[in-house]
Amino acid sequence: xxxxxxxxxxxxVLLLMAFLFPIYWMAITAIKxxxxxxxxxxxxxxxNVDWTVFQRIFVSNPDIxxxxxxxxxxxxxxxxxxxxxxxxxxxxIAHLPIRGKGLIILVSLSSLxxxxxxxxxxxxxxxxxxxxxxxxxxLILANTALALPFSLVVLRPFxxxxxxxxxxxxxxxxxxxxxxxxxxxxxxxxxxxxxxxIFTFLFGWNDLVFALTLTNTDAFRPVxxxxxxxxxxxxxxxxxxxAFSTLAMLPPLVLFLTAQRYVIAGLTAGAVKQ
Numbered sequence: 001x002x003x004x005x006x007x008x009x010x011x012x013v014l015l016l017m018a019f020l021f022p023i024y025w026m027a028i029t030a031i032k033x034x035x036x037x038x039x040x041x042x043x044x045x046x047x048n049v050d051w052t053v054f055q056r057i058f059v060s061n062p063d064i065x066x067x068x069x070x071x072x073x074x075x076x077x078x079x080x081x082x083x084x085x086x087x088x089x090x091x092x093i094a095h096l097p098i099r100g101k102g103l104i105i106l107v108s109l110s111s112l113x114x115x116x117x118x119x120x121x122x123x124x125x126x127x128x129x130x131x132x133x134x135x136x137x138x139l140i141l142a143n144t145a146l147a148l149p150f151s152l153v154v155l156r157p158f159x160x161x162x163x164x165x166x167x168x169x170x171x172x173x174x175x176x177x178x179x180x181x182x183x184x185x186x187x188x189x190x191x192x193x194x195x196x197x198i199f200t201f202l203f204g205w206n207d208l209v210f211a212l213t214l215t216n217t218d219a220f221r222p223v224x225x226x227x228x229x230x231x232x233x234x235x236x237x238x239x240x241x242x243a244f245s246t247l248a249m250l251p252p253l254v255l256f257l258t259a260q261r262y263v264i265a266g267l268t269a270g271a272v273k274q
Contacts, residue, residue: 023249030054030243037238053239054247057230060240063218067226070136071205072251074222077140078204079197082147088195090155091181095164105156108149116146120213133214139222142210147203151196159185159190194262198255205252223248 029037030053032046058064091100123142124133132138162185170180186193211225218226227248230240 003115014266026242026249027246030239030246032239034239050239053243057243061226061229063221063229064226064244066218067221067223068248070220071222071224071248073136074139074143074207075201075204077136078143078147079200081140082151082200083193083197084149085144086148086155086196087186087189088181089165090152090172091159091185091189093152094156094159095167095185096177105153108152111149112153116209118143120209120263123210124213127214134216134220136220138214139207139210139220140204142214143204143207146207150203152199153194154199155189155192158189162188191262194259199261201255202252 028044031049031051032043033048033050036043036046036048092098092206093104098104119142123145127142128131129139166184167177167180167190170184171177175183194216205222206224207222208224211222212228215221215225223244227241227244230237230244
């Protein structure tokens with residue numbers, strides 16, 4: 001029995017290395033000299049390290065801090081709006097006598113299969129007529145349209161795992177349906193809310209399609225769209241591209257590592273009772 005465990009451990013390590021290798025290659029490419037990037041055979045361990053690229057990208061493009069601020073605003077705004085809508089909707093589907101619950105879940109699951117690019121043109125036409133292009137609210141609404149079905153699917157089983165008797169006891173003590181949800185059920189659902197919130201933030205931070213279609217100026221352009229400023233038609237500064245990508249990866253990575261135990265608890269909660 002010990003030999004298969006050793007094989008499983010070796011396979012797990014190799015699989016982990018395969019997943020982490022693109023991140024490692026991106027990071028070392030950022031600090032390689034320009035000529036070492038195209039060297040053959042490739043340098044898996046850089047011989048000469050050049051850290052000045054990080055200083056250079058901020059000098060060559062002073063809008064980079066604005067890109068990060070825009071992504072933070074869009075990510076946090078998308079998270080707050082999505083949770084504000086998804087939490088009561090998931091609670092209602094889980095515990096309240098609402099007709100068509102199965103249809104709502106089916107539509108939510110089906111919407112996750114549609115490519116994001118299919119929504120880009122219709123939303124651009126609608127948002128252009130409503131004056132929602134080149135502003136934060138338009139980007140937040142567009143990303144919420146993607147994140148809301150996912151958050152609903154994540155939060156529903158978590159609310160199902162909470163005893164309905166808690167809500168009934170709160171209502172007997174004088175709470176309304178909304179009061180029982182806010183004061184009793186919502187605090188107990190905090191691991192699920194954290195899980196949905198983190199993934200929703202990643203939706204907003206990593207969005208590229210809406211960032212390109214709904215923004216025209218650097219004033220509201222997030223990091224994903226700002227990365228394109230380093231990609232030229234005839235020449236691309238790969239040091240700057242990889243350095244900027246490494247910096248753009250750090251905020252969601254730190255967030256995920258910090259709240260990892262909450263994410264695991266939120267994803268496993270509600271797995272028994274559906």
